Amino acid sequence: MNQKRLAVFAVILTILVTACIQQPPEENISPTTPEPSSPPPETTAPETTPPETPSETEAPTETPPPTQPQPEPGDKMDLWDMKTGPHLRGANIWQRRVYPELDGPTFMGTDYIGPPSTQEDFYKLASLGCNYVNISHPGLFTEKPPYELDERVQDHLDRLLAMIEKADMFAVISFRTGPGRSEFTFVSEDLGDWFDESYLNDSVWQDKEAQDAWVAMWEYTANYYKDNPIVAGFDLMVEPNSNETGSHYLYDYLDIWDPEEFYSEYGGSLYDWNQLYARIITAISSVDPHTPILVGGNGYSSIEWLPYVKVVKDDRVVYMIHQYAPGQYAFQQPNSQKCSYPGLCDVNRDGQKEQLDRSWLEELLSIIDEFTSRYRVPVAVNEFGVSRWVPGAAEFMDDEMGLFEEKGINNALWEWQVWEPFSEKVNHLNFLFGPDSRNTTEVPNELKDVITKYWSYNIVRPSTFHSNPEIYTSESSLSPDVLLNPFSYWLSRNPRLNWEIIEGNSNELETMYDKWAILLTTVTYSVYNYLVFIFAI
Template sequence: MKKIIPIVALIGMMSLGIQEMNVKAETYKSAGSKMDFWNSKRTGTNFMNSTSLPENYKSAKEAHIEYVRLAPDKWAKDKDFLFEDKPDTSGKDFLIGNADNYQRLVEEDVAKLKADLDAAQSQGIKVVLTMLSLPGDRWRQFNNNQNDDRIWEEEKYQEQASQFWKDLAFELKDHPAVVGYNIINEPHPETSKKNRYNDFWTEDYEKWYSKVKGTPADLNEFYQKVVTSIREVDKETPIILDSGLYATPWAFKYLKPVKDNKTLYAFHMYEPYQLTSQRENQNKEYQYPGIVKVGDLETPMMWDKDGLNTFLQPVQNWSQENHVPSNRIIAEEFGINRTVPGAPQYMQDLISIFNQKGWHKSFYAFREDTWTGMNYELGTEKIKWNEEGQPKRQDNPLWDVIKNDLQIDAGVNRTTFKDVPQEHWAFHAIHDLANKGIIAGYGNGIFGMGDNVTREQVAALIYRTLHIEKQDKYENPYRDIDGNSTMFPEEILALTKLGIFQGDDQGNFRPKATLTRAEMAQVIKKAFRLDVKAPHNFNDVPANTWAKDAISAVQSNHIAVGVGEGEFAPDMNVTREQYAQFLYNVISNAQSHQ
C-alpha cells in the first residue's frame, strides 16, 4: 500500500512590451528569482511521457531547450497511446491518489516527481509543472475518453483541487528547477452539460460567460481560489493559468487577471485542428497554407500567416486591455502533425508570430515515448527505424525550423551585442537580423540601443534586406549625398532609383536626419510593396494625413501595432531597436507568403 503525506496545515509591460507598445507593467515587476526567469523571452517544450524519462533532460539541454512543461499524471498508468484510454485503474491517479475524492498527496509519487525534477536541475533545465487531472476532472484519456466535468458543476471538487495544489506547492516550493505551477492543462468548463458552449466560431463567448459567472463553471473564480490557496504556502513560485475551452486563444475574451503579481497566462495553438491533427486529417487533403473548413458549419477559411495572426488576436487584445506585458504570456503548446503538407511553414509562421509579439513558447512535443505524430526530429515522411528498434532521428526541414529558433535564442554562432539584454523585447529580432548580415551595430559589440535610427541607416538596412544588385553608377539627384557626407551613398541612390526614398524641397536627402513613425511606415510600404488590407483604427492619425495608407498597411500586415491607448504616434522618432523589430516583422511576413 502506498504511503500518504498528511494534508498541509495552514501556514500563516511591457515597458516596451509587445514590439513597440507602451503598457503599464509596474505590478508585474518580479520580486523573486523564480519570476526573474520569465523576464526574458523563453523557448521550451512539453514532456508528456508515459513514465519519467530523466535522460531526456540531457537531450533537451543539448538542443538548447530552456524549460520543459512536465505532465507527470501519465506516469500512473501502464501504457498510453494518443486518443486511446489506458486501462482504467480505480484509485490510481498520480499524486492525487483518487480524483473522485482527494484526501492527501501520494508520498511515493511525490518522491518520484522530485527525482525527475532533480534530473532537470542537474542539466540546468527549468520545469513548469502541469496537471492533466484534478479532483473531479480526470483527464479524458484516463476516463473512458469522456470529459469529466464534475469540477465545473460541484463546488466540493474545486475545494479539493485548491487543497491539492496547496499541498503540492508546499512540497515543491523550494525546488530550484520549478519555475511554474500550471494549475490545470486545458480547462474546459464549456463542455459541462449544465453550461454547454458548442462552437467558438459561431457563438457569443461573452454571452455564454455572463450565464455562468459566479457558478462553479466560472473559471475566473476557480483560478482565484486556487491561487489564494497556493499563496498561503508558496509566495514566490510563478503560477500559470490556461484560458478556457482547452486553452483556446478565443477564451481570453472572458479571462480576468487574478490578484497576484507572479502569474502568467497561457494558451494552446493547434488551429485549425482539422489541419493539424493526424486523426482529423487522415481522410482530408488539407495543406498549409490553404483553405480549411472550420466549425460546426464547416465554413471555408484561408489559413496562412495572416489567418494565424487573426486567430491569435484575442490574446493580443486582452494583453493590451489588461496591461499585461508580453513576457507574461505563454504559447504553452503548439504544433502540427509532422506529416501534414506544409508543416514546416506552419511551425515557422507560428514561431515568427510568437517572437514578434515577445511571447514565451513551448512546442509540442520533444521525444514523446508513445506517439510520433509531433516528434519533429523524425521528419515529415514515414518513420525510419534504427537497429535498436527506435525511430530514427534525422535532420529535416521541420526540425530545422525549431532547431534554428532554439539556437538563435541560445546565442549559438551569432553576433552578440553587449548593450542588448536578453530580456529585451527586440532581442530576437536584432540578433536574427545580425545573423542575416543586415544589422552590424556600431562595432566593438555595441548595437546602439535607444539611439534614433537615421535615414541613411534605414537605407542601408533595406538595401541589404532586398539584396539589390550593385550597379557601376547611379544618378545622384541630391545636393548633400557624396562619399564624404554618408557611409552609404550607393544604398541611398539605389533606393531612390526604385522610388523608395526621395529628397526634400531643397534637393537634400538629409542622411543624418531621424525617421518618424509615419515616415517609417511610408518607407516600409514602398520597399516591400505592402497592400492595405484594412484601414487603420488609430485615433491620433488625421484623416487627411499623407501617411494614412502607409500606416494602414503596416498595421493590417502586422508590422506595427501602435504605442497603446489606440495611438500610433506618427510624429515620434523611431529608435534602432524599434526599426529592427519592424524590419524583422516584415521579413518574416515575406518569408511566409513566399
C-alpha cells in the same frame, strides 16, 4: 571614418586576446566553495626564527581561502517578461498514472507513472537547444475521496525535476488531474472503445469538496516546491473543460463552445473556472509569494476563450493559451489531407475555404495583443503543435514560432516523447520522425530544423539565471539572454561540453570552468560593449 573604426577595434581586440591567453592570478580564481578535505597552501617559515608551537589544547587557526561573491537568484517573473522575451522556448512531456489492465506490460512502462523519461532523454532535449520543460503531470492529490497526498506521484515528480535540473533546464509544473478530475477527461470521446465509465471523473465541476481539495493540493504543492530553483511556474489546471464535459460526460454533458453563451448561464457557478482559479491563487500566495502562476481559460485554454479569463490583482500571474488552431489543418490524417499551408482551408467549418497563411495566424494571435494591451499582463503559449505529415508543416511552424518571437511569447511545443513502445503508436506530433507517417525512427527533416532553429535562440538557464536588471532592457541589439551570461551562450553552442560540466565527470573541465568562467564572461561582454561603442562613432 571606417579606417578609424577598424583601427580602434584592432587595438581593443589585441588587448582582449592578450588578456585571454594569460593565466589569471590564483587568488582570483579559487572555487567558491573550497573542498573540505583540501588543506590551505603551505608556507615556509624563515629559518632564523623558529615557529611557535601551539599548546596541546589549542587548534591552529586556519584562514579559509577567499570566496567569490554569489549573484542573487533572479526574479522568475523576469523569465516571462514579453518586452524582453521570449526567454523560455521548450517542449512538453506528458505523463499519467499507468493502468496495467488498459495499457498492457510495455506501452506506458512499468512504473506507477508513465511513459518513462530518462536522464539521457533530457540531456538530448537540452542539446537541441530547449531550456524549458512543461511537465504535464498528474496532480499530487488523489482523484477520489478522501482527497489526500499520493506520495508515489510526488516522488515521481521529484525525480523528474531532479533530471531536468541536471540537464540545466527550467520546468513548469502543470497538473492535468486532481481531486474530482481524471486523465480520461481528455479522451472522453473514446469511452467504450478502450476504457469504461468507471475511469471517468469530472466531478470537480459540481462538487464543492473536490474544489476545496484542489485548492488545498496547490497550497501544499506550492509550499513544497517554492524553493526549487528550476521551477519557473505553476500551471493550475491543464485545459479546463467544464464547458464541454460538465460534471459528467454521460449525465451532465454541456457541450457549449460559445464563451458568451457559457458565461451568461454558468458564470459564477462551480462550473466557472474563473472563481476556482482565483481561490487557488490566494492559497498559493499565502505560502509562496514568488513563483509565477500560469492560468489558461476554459474551453481547453484555446485562444478564443482567453478574453473571458477574469484577470486577478496579482502581478505574478502569467495567462496562457494552447494553440492548435486551425485544427482542420493541424490534425489532418495522412490519408485525408484537404488543407495545405499556405493554401485554402475550411478553417471555420462553414463549407467556405479561406486563405490559411501567416496573415491568418497573425490575425488569430492578435487576440493575445489585445489582451496584453488591455490588462498589462504577460501571456505564454505552453502547448502548440502540428501533425508532422501535414502539407507545409515546417513552414506553418516557422511562421507561428516566428510570430511568438516578434511578440516576446514564451512557448512549449507538444510534445517530447521518446519512449519507444508509446511513440511507435502515438507519434503524429513527434517532430523527430519526419513527414512519412509510416516512419517511427528519428530522421533529418525540415520540421525539426525549424524547431531547433528557434530553440537555438535560448541562452538563459538555471545555472546562469541571476538578478541583473540591465539584461532586461529593450535597447539591446542582442537578445537580452546573451547579456545574462555570455559564458552560458558559449556553452549552449557546445552542448557536449555543457553536459560534462553539468555532470561533473571531468576534473579538467571543472577546473577550466572554475578558472575561466568569470574571465571569459567579462571579456565577451566587454567585446560586445566596445563594438556597440565603435559602430556608434
